[in-house]
Amino acid sequence: MRQAGEETGVPLSNQEIVKLVSERKPACAKIGVFDLDGIFRGKYLAADKLRSALKKGFSFCDVVLGWDSNDQLYDNISFTGWHTAYPDAEARLLPDTLRMLPFEGGIPLILGEFTGRAEAVCPRGMLRRVLDRAAGQGWKVKAACEFEFFVFDETPQSARDKGYRNLRPITPGNFGYSMLRSSVHSEFYQELWSTCQDMRIELEGLHTETGPGVIEAAIQVDDALEAADKAALFKTILKILCERRGWMATFMAKWSRDVPGQSGHLHSSLLDAGSGESVFFDRGDKLHMSERMRWYVGGQQALMPELLAMVAPTVNSYTRMIPGFWAPTSATWGYENRTCALRVIGGSASSQRVEYRIAAADINPYLALAAAIGSGLWGIEQRIEPDPGIEGNAYEQESPERALPSTLWEAAQRLRASEAARDLFGSEFVDHYAATREWEEREARKAVTDWQLARYFEII
Incomplete structure (x- = not known):
C-alpha cells in the first residue's frame, strides 16, 4: 500500500487519499494536531468528511490551545476562554504528512495545523x-x-x-x-x-x-x-x-x-x-x-x-x-x-x-x-x-x-x-x-x- 513519500517519492493526491480511506474497513482515517505542550490531539474522521476537510479545511475546537496538559482551562489568556465560548478554530490537513499506523491495521494518519487567527499560536505554524x-x-x-x-x-x-x-x-x-x-x-x-x-x-x-x-x-x-x-x-x-x-x-x-x-x-x-x-x-x-x-x-x-x-x-x-x-x-x-x-x-x-x-x-x-x-x-x-x-x-x-x-x-x-x-x-x-x-x-x-x-x- 503506497503512502506519501514511498516508491515514487510523490505524495498521494487528495483524491487518492480519499479513495484509500474509502476502500478500508472501517472507512475512516485519523487526523490530529499538536498542542502547546506537544500533546497529540485528534480523532477518527469518516471518508466523506475527510474529502471535505482535504478540500476546504476543517474545524477543531480551540480549547486545545486554551488548556494545559491535564485538560485544565487557562484562566489568564485572551486568545480563548469562557469569554469567547471556546469556538472552533480553522485548521488545514497536510496531505504530505500521510502515514499508516501499523498497530491499527494500516489506518491512515494525517497531521493538521491551525490557520486563521489560531495560526499565530499554532506550534507547527510558528516553526514554519x-x-x-x-x-x-x-x-x-x-x-x-x-x-x-x-x-x-x-x-x-x-x-x-x-x-x-x-x-x-x-x-x-x-x-x-x-x-x-x-x-x-x-x-x-x-x-x-x-x-x-x-x-x-x-x-x-x-x-x-x-x-x-x-x-x-x-x-x-x-x-x-x-x-x-x-x-x-x-x-x-x-x-x-x-x-x-x-x-x-x-x-x-x-x-x-x-x-x-x-x-x-x-x-x-x-x-x-x-x-x-x-x-x-x-x-x-x-x-x-x-x-x-x-x-x-x-x-x-x-x-x-x-x-x-x-x-x-x-x-x-x-x-x-x-x-x-x-x-x-x-x-x-x-x-x-x-x-x-x-x-x-x-x-x-x-x-x-x-x-x-x-x-x-x-x-x-x-x-x-x-x-x-x-x-x-x-x-x-x-x-x-x-x-x-x-x-x-x-x-x-x-x-x-x-x-x-x-x-x-x-x-x-x-x-x-x-x-x-x-x-x-x-x-x-x-x-x-x-x-x-x-x-x-x-x-x-x-x-x-x-x-x-x-x-x-x-x-x-
Whole structure:
C-alpha cells in the first residue's frame, strides 16, 4: 500500500487519499494536531468528511490551545476562554504528512495545523514561519532530534495506584550501551525500529543509556519541519507501543532525584538552498566554523536565557539543570564539549552542525526547534559573535552574564520581555505562550510535596 513519500517519492493526491480511506474497513482515517505542550490531539474522521476537510479545511475546537496538559482551562489568556465560548478554530490537513499506523491495521494518519487567527499560536505554524525566515535568506535548515526516555513495567492505572512511587523499570541497574539488555528485550527494540521505519520516522540509533530502564533514540536528520513532525510523532508512538505491552514510558525531564535527567538534544545546520552546500563549514578555519556559523552560535548563546521557556517548558524541566548530571546550567558553547549548552560538532561539510544540549525530553519539538533555529538566524542577522568556546568542564567556568533562568516563572518573564522573541515569533504567540507557562508554575505552587511534608510536618 503506497503512502506519501514511498516508491515514487510523490505524495498521494487528495483524491487518492480519499479513495484509500474509502476502500478500508472501517472507512475512516485519523487526523490530529499538536498542542502547546506537544500533546497529540485528534480523532477518527469518516471518508466523506475527510474529502471535505482535504478540500476546504476543517474545524477543531480551540480549547486545545486554551488548556494545559491535564485538560485544565487557562484562566489568564485572551486568545480563548469562557469569554469567547471556546469556538472552533480553522485548521488545514497536510496531505504530505500521510502515514499508516501499523498497530491499527494500516489506518491512515494525517497531521493538521491551525490557520486563521489560531495560526499565530499554532506550534507547527510558528516553526514554519521561522523556517520561512531562513528561506528568505536562501538557506535550507536541516535538523534532527534525539530523545532519552525511561520505560517502566507499569500501566497508567498501576502508576496511579502507586501514586507514582516505587515504580518498577523494565530493567534494573545502569547498563549503558548494553548489548545484554537490548538483546533480552530485542522484540521491543525491533518493534519500535520497524514501526518507526514504516511511519517514516527513520531512526539512526537506538541503545540503552545509563540508568534503570532508560533508552536513547536518535532520529535521522531531515528538513527541519519534517524533523519536528517526526520527533513529535515519535514521542506519541513510543508511548503507544509501550502501553500496548503493559509498559509505560516517560519523557519527563527528570523523574527521580537519584538518576540523571532525560535529554532531548536538537541538532541543526544550514545549507545553501541553491547549491546544497553547507553554510556552516569553512575548511580554512581551525574548527571549520564559517563566519555565519559563529554568528549562529552567537545568537543561540545570546538568546538562550530569553527563550528558555520554549525549550524548558515544565516546572520539572528545571530540576534537571544542576551541575554534574549531563545537563548544562548556563549559556555556554564549546567544540565537541558535552558539558556546554551548545556543542559545535565538526569534521566535514556534511557533519558540521550545532547540538542544542540544553533541551530535555519534555520539549514540544516544534517550539524547541523554533527557539534553537530562530535564535541562530537572529544571530546571523545581527552578526552576534559568541564568547570564546569553553574548553574542559563548563560547570567550573560559568559566567553570571550567561546565567539561565532557574524557574519556569522566571523563564516566562524573560520571554515576555524579549524583543527578539517578539520579532521572531510574533507578540501574540509570546504573550499567549508566556501566560501558559505562568499558569503551569501557579499550578505547581498548589502542590504539597513529599519533600515538604518530610521537612516541615513535625519540626516546624
